[in-house]
Amino acid sequence: MRARLLSLLLRASRPPLLWGILTGAACVAAETFMSLALAQVAPTSALDVVYLVGVLVVAYLWGLPLGILTALASGFVYDFFLVEPVNRITVFSSWTWMPLLIFLVVGVLVSVAAVLMRALLIEAEERRREADLDARTARLLLRAEHLGSALPIVARRLAQGLGLPFLAIELGPVGDDPRHTALPLTEDGAGIGTLVAPADLPTATMRRLRERVVPSLEAVLVAARDREAISTALAVSRDELARIAEEQAALRRVATLVARGVSPTEIFGAVAREMGLIVKADLTAIERYEPDRTVVLVSSWSASDRGSPPPVGTRRPLRDSGLSALVLRTGRPGRMTVEEGAAGELDGRAEDKEITSAVASPIVVEARLWGVMIAFFRAREPQPEGVEERMRDFTELVATAISNAQARDELAASRARVVAASDETRHRIERDLHDGAQQRLVSLGLQLRMAETAVPPDLPKLKEQLSHTAEGLTLVLDDLRELSRGIHPAILSKGGLGPALKMLARRSAVPVELNVRVDGRLPERVEVAVYYIVSECLTNVAKHARASLVCVEVEAAGDAARVWIRDNGKGGADPGRGSGLIGLIDRVQALGGAIEVTSPIGHGTALTAVIPVGDG
Incomplete structure (x- = not known):
């Protein structure tokens, strides 16, 4: 009920005139009965105020003319029923017209005030509705992902909110059409769109569209356009960042390889x-x-x-x-x-x-x-x-x-050449020692033994000196042979890897369990590498490991030769401290192989080497 009454009071259109006449008559009649009842307790000169209520109601709802007529009718009825002599119009026959005139002036003023109040209330209500409509419009446009797709919805909501049969919003200029009126939407003189309205709208409605709707719509369109531009720029930037991140991730994966x-x-x-x-x-x-x-x-x-x-x-x-x-x-x-x-x-x-x-x-x-x-x-x-x-x-x-x-x-080829040159040099020195110095020492030893047998029995001291010199020469020959084996073992060249490793095991100061699974000969560079790996490890065990047993396994299968050497010593071997293991690592890597040393303290040392077997 309250909502209906509020809707009636704030309606822009007025009720039918007949309803106004009937309402005015009813108000005058009701006010007359009320004044007659009040005349028993109040002076009649003060009862004319009662009639202002009807004037106010009629003027508010039906406008100033009907309000003035209601005021005139109220004045005459008041004069007829309440002014002495009663039941007669005295306004033309006595000085009672003066209060009546004052009443009429007050009634007219009340009518004007009612009309003005109604206009202000309706204007305020319209402003409120327009503000709500602007807020909804702004919400729709600013939340839209694409401005063009939201414009038809916004135009339809605007038309419904303004009570218009049709509205359209275009982002560009529109052609001439006698059925429509185009209202340009601009920003600093530059066109941003067009508001299209029916051509037969009342002048007041068109003025309202131009003065109120268009400015707010321009502001919202500019904001929505800027927001869309910012969103598009952010999306492009986000896509670009994602592309760059994806590209950097791909480059990082390749760079890692x-x-x-x-x-x-x-x-x-x-x-x-x-x-x-x-x-x-x-x-x-x-x-x-x-x-x-x-x-x-x-x-x-x-x-x-x-x-x-x-x-x-x-x-x-x-x-x-x-x-x-x-x-x-x-x-x-x-x-x-x-x-x-x-x-x-x-x-x-x-x-x-x-x-x-x-x-x-x-x-x-x-x-x-x-x-x-x-x-x-x-x-x-x-x-x-x-x-x-x-x-x-x-x-x-x-x-x-x-x-x-x-x-x-x-680098690998250079290291291989260095290793090959070193092995060749060792081999040549060993060969020169064997064919030169050792042979001459053997010859000198035989000559001394022959000289010893030729010494007369009466020269025992000379014979003893020759015997002592021959024995010393034999020791020198043994030392030279030992040195020759260290430079390059002749047995390796003559007998192969198996006999050479067996000789190393027999000469080792620490007992050795040897297991060699090699069929036939391997390339010389591989045999030399395996020999020096085993030799260096046995030497290190004897000097540093304090071990009681060394296990050596050598296997040639497929395209690689594999060496496993383990001892039960104290461990702690570190190739980085300058031990002979560094030379072994360089030699194996120069041949394209790999070597791994594991030596936890207190648990012995284990060495594993894998050397490719190619064409020698």
């Missing part, structure tokens, strides 16, 4: 895959330039099972119209479409009819153009700028991996 020193083949495969995923390629290939103007495929990757590149190791001639030849000529990144290649050829991928374009980046190793990395695409759209830059990061890692591999190969 490079740092670990894995084989170039594995690195090439990882680079081809990671780069293909980063640039969203359908195929990737890494090719190496050859001096005879051919390229060799060293790695490839495909995003799907269809259209896979040729097998790794495929060699093909360079075509002057191809992308690889373009990179070779310029030394810079390049891109090419199928239409640009001769007869549709695109670096030997013409068999994949769906490939439309490719982007290539050179691989430069130590200032020399080593190869090229190519990404192939099936999409018809041109690839965005910056693909070459992103590929360059991967090519730099490939170049680093190649440089590292070359450096490792050169």
